[in-house]
Amino acid sequence: MASEPVARAVAEEVGRWGSMKQTGVSLRYMMEFGSRPTPRNLLLSAQFLHKELPIRFARRALELESLPFGLSNKPAILKVRDWYLDSFRDIRYxxxxxxxxxxxAFTQMINMVKMRHNNVVPTMALGVQQLKKELGHSRKVPFEFDDQIHEFLDRFYMSRIGIRMLIGQHVALHDPQPSGVIGLINTRLSPIQVAQAACEDARAICLREYGSAPDINIYGDPNFTFPYVTHHLHLMLFELVKNSLRAVQERYMNSDKDVPPVRIIVADGEEDVTIKVSDEGGGIPRSGLPRIFTYLYSTAKNPPELDRPNVGVTMAGYGFGLPISRLYARYFGGDLQIISMEGYGTDAYLHLSRLGDSEEPLP
Known part of the structure; x- marks a missing residue:
């Protein structure tokens, strides 16, 4: 263990940096800056991250120490807090x-930092699940539990998306880039192509779990492109398509009716690119709709136990997929809306801002 004075010095340092102001970055700025990855620009980028990242890590570490309902003391949460403190230390010193x-050398170090945080989402989920179980056993789940935990997780994961984007972008600028790609940003991203890839991945999981999978039809202009982060779009579409496939599959499993396809429609507007994922999987009851964006709510019958190592990607998650997908959409000024017709199906509207001017929403 760190000796007392060292621990105190780090705590004071974290407190000082955690009270500093964060600096938001827009997609357009990242594109313009990264389009000329000269040694001088990479140096400027590293100097910016050297100052910015400790502020972001310190803020999250402080928040992890002051969570309501005793959540801060759960072993899984303490583990995440230690990752944030270690990363703060690595960059700060x-x-x-x-x-x-x-x-x-700095780029190599922050890439290691990024890898350290790969499992933050399932580890946080585990901590929250441990607490919920404990409170549930004692029948003492406070009324405001979900709201407060939800607000914290929204801030926490939004900040994580930002940190990973900044580090990932800087690291990627060192790799040889295909034409039109700037770091993590594809300036000519085809939403139709990303949708096709996400559909293949989601159908593969559906086939593995159920032995069959509904068809997916994609509509839109195959030549249309706009600047966006491929990985973010893939993650959101994969989540939405996976949910739709599961709903349709479970609804038609023992039926001799024709299984209706899932439909994806890509529309390019002046300001927004909107992608609609539409299914006839029976919809969600209206009473459940407000809960689909809360963490730990899953429409799946038996969500997997998080304690099992290597759960892998399953069809039905821990109820983290939708709220996190919405944060990815909002990170660059978009949004995600779900509209349901109970007894028929669900439409998910993914709005992506095509101007790329909106600043990061900094929690």
């Missing part, structure tokens, strides 16, 4: 970035 060699 890295010497100033002054030369190309400094910059390369």
């Amino acid at each position: 890295f010497p100033e970035v002054r030369s190309r060699n400094d910059e390369l």
Whole structure:
């Protein structure tokens, strides 16, 4: 264990940095800045991250220490907090970035930091689930539990998306880029192509779990492109399509009727690109609709136990897929809406801002 004075010094440092102001970045700025990844620009980017990342890590570490309902003391949450403190320390105590060699060493270090945080989402989910079980056994789930935990997780995961985007973008600018790709941003992303890839992945999981999978029809202009982060769009569409496939599959499992396809429609407007994922999987009762964006709510009958290591990707998650997908949409100024007709099906509308001007929403 760290000796007392060292721990206190770090705690004071975290407190100081956690009270500093964060600096938001827009998709357009990342594109313009990254389109010329000269050594000088990479140096400027590293110097910015050297100052910005400790602020973001410190804020989250402080918040992890002051969560309601005793959540901060759950082993899984303490583990995440230690990851954030370690990352704060690694970046904070890295010497100033002054030369190309400094910059390369810094880039390697923040890439390791990013990998350290790969399992933050399931680990946080585990901590919240542990607490919920405990409170449930004692029949003492406070009325405001869901709201407060939800607000915290929204802030926490939005911040995580930002941190991973900043580190990922800086690291990716060092790799040789195909034409039109700037770091993690594809300036000519085809939503139809990303939808096709996400559909293949989601259908593969559906086939594995159920032995069959509904068809998916995609409509829209195959030549239409706009600038966006491929990985973000794939993640959101994969989640929406997976939910639709599961709903249709479970509704028609023992029926001799024709299984209706899931439909995806891509529309390109002046301001927004909207992607609709439409299914006839029976919809969600209206009483359940407000809950689909809360964490730990899953429409699946038996969501997997999080304690099992290597659960892998299953059809039905821990109820984290939709709220996190909505955060990805909002991160660059878009949104995600779900409209349901109980007894018929569900339409999910994914709005993506095509101007790329909106600043990161900084929690």
